[in-house]
Amino acid sequence: MAEKSASEYRGSIHQQQKELMLDWYQRLDHAAETGDPPTVSMMISGNCVELLEGFGAIPLYPEVNALQLAIRHQSLEPILAAEEMGYAGDNCAYVKADIGCMLKGITPTGGRLPKPTLVLCNFVGCNTYVKWFEHVAAFTGAPLYVLDVPFLRGDQPSQADIDYVVRQLKEVVLQIEMLTGRKFDYDRFRQSVAYSSEVEDLWSQIKHLAKYSPSPFDAYFDAITLMGPLYVYRGKREGVEFFRAALNELKEKAQAGNGIYEQERFRVVVEGPPPYPYFRTFRDMFASWSAVAVASTYSTVGGLWEFGFRHDPKCPFESVAMHMLAQNVTNRNYLQRYDQIRRYVQEWKADGVIIHFVKSCRLFSAGQGDMRDYFTKQLGVPTLYIESDLEDPRYFAEAQTKNRIDAFFESLEHAKHTAGHAVFERSR
């Protein structure tokens, strides 16, 4: 039965995260005014942010802008503006929010956003992004480069795939040199790859701390908080410092036996992005059951580092290509995602899986019905399937969502005292 639990963990890293992100937006504002530093629009998943360091450029992430709007309950206005213009109801709501912002001159923080020096579509997995970035280029008048990253067909990319992406990355370097008039600093690029490697190692260690029971942080909701710095500062010294501090803080908690609740009652794995317009409400639905996410696939959109991959400064271009091709969740195939979640359930010792279907994101959500069947019927892992959207508030039904989450945890609670739990135990 649902009982209100103690509030979840809020550490100093949450405050540091806010400061880092604010600093990033201030630099974007400065770039809008002065043209310096150069900025490059990119997508989060499997990107090549390290390359930008070779020019002292900074990334501009339309997805981050969109989710920041949603979490501040400001996404509907730009979505409606885009729909008025002709974007269909079923279009990706991230796209509509971003395009609507351009139409209405809205930014998440109220500051200015620069016209990007280059719109770099690092298309991995999501073909909607090609159209999105074409539109961004059209609206801003910025030049567009579409990186063609082959979808991962087998377990690993072929050497030809890697060579193909590396050749394109080197072409991007020439493009930015031409657009900025700046010479590409290879040593700085390599140093950035080295920082990324360090950040990835720290982040991976943080992810593995969730194996502690109680877990010192929520690997869905808190991980999302940490994902901002992960994407903006991955290839920078500030990123290394932030994640080292985060690891120390969380390790101390874990070793002291401190979880995010007074008593951790359930451990789950979450698949899919969150409903950002109702982020707080959604989190409270888990908190009322003292349920912690010990792992999530969404936190691996940027990279799958908890299973060992690191960028490598000894072969920077190749490792950036490898990351784009094979080491982010969206460019991998569905069976690999099944296996990723199965490992989380087993190795992080979860009680069940929660799948959040995102209506306007076919990339992430198509096939999740089969995924649910795989976990419930083949593995015997209790799995909840809920639907809403990551950006559009109109698709979130609070009463329905809460009802399903409550029923799921009630059933887990009941199962702990009955044979149902024994069936699950055998399946692990």
Added chain:
Amino acid sequence: MRIAAGVDVGSTQTKAVLVGANGDGVNVLSRSLIDTGANVRRAAEKAFDECCQAAGISQSDVGFVVGTGYGRYNISFGHTQMTEISCHARGAHFLCPGTRTVIDMGGQDAKAIGVGPSGEVLDFVMNDKCAAGTGRFLANAAEVMGLGLDDIGPLSLRATRPVKIATVCTVFVESDILSYLSQGKRPEDIMEGVHLAIAKRTLSLARRVNIEPLITMTGGVARNIGMVRALETVLGQKIVVTPDAQFMGAVGAALFSLEKLGESFESGVWRDHAVSSGN
């Protein structure tokens, strides 16, 4: 005798059940059923009050109250809340021992629940953001036909050539029906088509939780014999319906309440002197 209650505040109707336990079984003391209306809190209070009056006891005699249904958090006198998914499974497990699948069709919900041997919820699926396959769909269809909700089930059983209803949309079904009426189709054939359309949709929902016998149908739509038969047709299996099907959420909530009072039972005698014998 320990007295406990379950109050199920559904989207359309609110149900309350008062039970007592004296060691060897559960006695149904009373039950009540009212329209939920706009004031959820008042509906819950009224249903509970009517139940207590019918049993001739005061509200303070009730040791524990579990609230369930969408309005469960609005039950001011409830001691705790549980979802109707757990309550329907618990109620069906008690009243229909051996239940492994519950199909619950209410005013705005259709659910399939996989039930374990101890009455626990193994898995569940529900309709999402759409009233297709729910009581609301049937109510709309009945209204277009100018029929009462209680009449459409028996009427549909007289069908000889059921029509095909292409849509499962609660709104667009009206135009489908009007089209068939204009073609001169018989009302019983149209209503059977409506029931079969819902049954097929419910079948696809139920398949996702593994349909295993015994299948028990609960919720207000279980009162509709045409719906029960249509479901049996598409499932190819018998469905168990008890006279308390509509009260199953409240029954389960009442049983959880008894457990909260220290009564422990897997299954037992369901003595009902008030209205009907459920077991």
